[in-house]
Amino acid sequence: MLSFNNDYEVGVFKRLSESNELVMDVGQEEYTITLSNEEMDDLEQHLVNQENLLIPFHKKTKELILNLEPNYDEEEMEELMNISEGAEDHGED
Numbered sequence: 176m177l178s179f180n181n182d183y184e185v186g187v188f189k190r191l192s193e194s195n196e197l198v199m200d201v202g203q204e205e206y207t208i209t210l211s212n213e214e215m216d217d218l219e220q221h222l223v224n225q226e227n228l229l230i231p232f233h234k235k236t237k238e239l240i241l242n243l244e245p246n247y248d249e250e251e252m253e254e255l256m257n258i259s260e261g262a263e264d265h266g267e268d
C-alpha cells in the first residue's frame with residue numbers, strides 16, 4: 176500500500192458488479208463504490224492506461240483519481256523509434 180498523504184492511498188481493483196459497483200482493497204479495508212455509467216467508462220480507460228489494477232483513491236471523499244489521458248498509439252511510437260534509429264545511423268542525435 177502506497178500513501179501520498181493521510182487522505183490518499185492506492186487501491187487494488189477486485190471486481191465490478193452488474194449494478195456498477197466497484198469493489199477494491201485499500202490497505203486492509205474493502206471499499207464498494209457505486210459508479211455512474213460515465214465513471215465506469217472513465218475507470219475502464221484508467222485501467223487500460225495503467226496496464227495494472229491500481230487505482231489512486233481519496234479515502235475521505237471516496238473519489239477515484241483516474242488517468243484518462245490516452246496512451247500513445249503503438250504505430251506512432253514505432254514510427255518515432257524508426258526515425259530515431261535512422262538519425263543514429265547518420266551520426267545525428
